[in-house]
């Protein structure tokens with residue numbers, strides 16, 4: 001698929017980290033209203049720079065426009081690209097007004113074009129592993145999810161010093177203005193809605209807690225930096241999702257079933273460890289002990305926290321394993337390796353690869369329009385719930401989506417994965433004794 005990028009800011013360099021693994025994507029060129037940014041990107045990656053948006057949109061070679069502009073430009077850029085006859089892949093959120101988003105999808109349909117977009121973490125190994133395990137019954141009937149997106153106390157993080165490898169400043173002011181929920185909650189929501197279908201009611205609360213995060217004037221100055229939402233899915237599952245820029249980093253998702261729990265450590269890491277705990281009286285009782293809770297190794301001996309599930313691999317799993325970023329020095333490669341191992345790793349081009357594959361095979365997009373609109377609406381509802389809270393029914397819904405075709409292979413034996421450890425067996429006697437008078 002022949003693509004061109006509009007917007008060459010901070011996230012552009014993250015897209016480039018896995019570019020080497022996507023030979024199906026041919027990059028025709030880039031454009032940014034900030035000509036210094038497009039020139040820098042061109043110098044680093046060797047891409048052609050279009051002299052104007054018009055020049056990019058009238059290039060007959062370009063099939064798909066990749067919209068990486070600031071959120072407030074999304075609506076206009078997506079609309080112009082569609083009107084120019086281009087398919088569009090956009091960063092999230094499509095827009096900050098669900099009616100505008102609906103109009104864009106209607107326009108795409110009317111013109112026979114594909115409009116799809118981020119987040120691409122739906123295509124990663126971690127969620128494929130989780131999704132498959134849930135469907136295979138590893139935890140029994142799923143009933144509850146706790147999902148966290150705490151992204152550290154932003155005011156302590158000196159975000160004004162953060163830059164992408166080619167020097168794009170992290171757009172912290174825009175992030176504060178748009179809000180942590182609009183920026184981040186979709187990473188959890190795509191996983192949840194893919195696994196459990198549409199949400200039929202939302203009870204949410206959001207608040208503005210840390211008043212001085214930056215000296216840069218913000219408009220508005222008081223976008224909520226904390227939100228919590230309880231989601232009721234049509235299939236009966238309940239989820240509590242929390243987003244903040246206040247609390248120390250935690251990107252965990254816990255899916256709890258009647259028979260066990262699956263935990264994904266980091267929703268921002270495509271190959272995050274996934275743990276399965278099949279509940280037993282011992283694993284559940286062991287948690288009551290302070291030392292078991294505070295010494296993870298000891299907890300593991302009792303089976304608390306479960307065992308690591310081998311990750312399902314997908315067709316682009318190798319992309320994040322061997323990123324080829326901007327620098328090639330030893331220091332750069334070491335930092336890159338450390339970040340991938342410890343902090344996060346995302347193949348942001350996976351979404352475009354899946355888009356191209358679906359188009360080539362003449363089948364619907366894995367995240368269809370009604371799915372995207374639902375995610376967009378939920379994100380906005382939660383962000384804007386306010387300090388008095390709301391209980392709402394979303395206006396959007398979607399037909400449940402199926403797992404990606406290649407994740408049904410390799411049926412692991414979940415019961416073997418969760419086989420009780422030696423100490424767990426021994427401890428069962430102590431637990432029995434504690435429960436007897």
Ligand SMILES: NC(=O)c1ccc[n+]([C@@H]2O[C@H](COP(=O)([O-])OP(=O)(O)OC[C@H]3O[C@@H](n4cnc5c(N)ncnc54)[C@H](O)[C@@H]3O)[C@@H](O)[C@H]2O)c1
Pocket residue numbers: 006007008009010011012031032033034037053068069070071073077091092093168169170171174183
């Ligand atoms: N920063 C991140 O870590 C991150 C991660 C995932 C997704 N995103 C999303 O990616 C998008 C871009 O974020 P970013 O962090 O790169 O922002 P950014 O501000 O660093 O970059 C946006 C770029 O778009 C350009 N731009 C704005 N309006 C334009 C227009 N009309 N035409 C052409 N260029 C235009 C700007 O000049 C800027 O260079 C946002 O939707 C954001 O939510 C960001």
